[in-house]
Amino acid sequence: MTFPFPIRTECPPGACDCRRELLENDPQADVRVLRLTREEEKRLVERIAAIGSYAELMRVGQRLQEQLGVTLTIAPGPNEVRTVRGFAIELAPRPGLCRKTRQAVPAAIRRCLEAHPEIAFAILDAHDLFGRP
Template sequence: MFAVAPLPNIPFPVRRPCPQGICICGHRALLESGTGDIRILRLTLMEEKRLIDRLEAVCDFDDLQKMLHLMNEQLGIRLEITPGYTEVRSVRGLRITFQEQLGLCRKTQKKIPAAIRRCLSDKPKILYRLLDSFDLFRGL
């Protein structure tokens, strides 16, 4: 295990940095620079597990929107879920993209969309409502 030196200027527990050369998240650079959005460092492994469990337990479209808003507000994670370029026949047809962010681990960038896809495949009503929100004729 890696030992992390205590950080006197950060008042919350911080995620352990990824081993060098394995991840390109920039965790160490974010800690060393002292500038930038450090909210993402709150996402420890335990908190990440709670977030994944919560995303899988989303009950409706409004709850999904609330979770996306909270992720942006509390962690600075900007996530966009849109229909793919071609037609959407399944959950895999959705594009789930992150805005580039220093400190966001590549494993986390794979786990969050996978949890959302699992939720949407288990609850297709949320998927249909998501697709309806991109309706071509909604303004008419």
């Protein structure tokens, strides 16, 4: 299958669980996720590092959904949230989304939350963990 845009190079066999072959074998598949090349992934991680507010973080998540069809979820974990490690941050697995990307983006968001604790508090507030009446 040929693509009208640059796509991510394939991972070595057995190194990734992205199930990319499902996209390549199905002409009706949503191949937007393949647009996230390694260079674009680096730019995305840099963009996440530059985030300064909760609204910007939510906008990045919305753009991921719009442009790549990838769902980003950020929520307090099932236990107490004492540090940024207490947040459940994940990109929903989907065919074509590399394992490394599913690890790099949440790690970048955690670094952002460590640098800007007010964003972490906004996430907690958005999930109503402060117990407002």
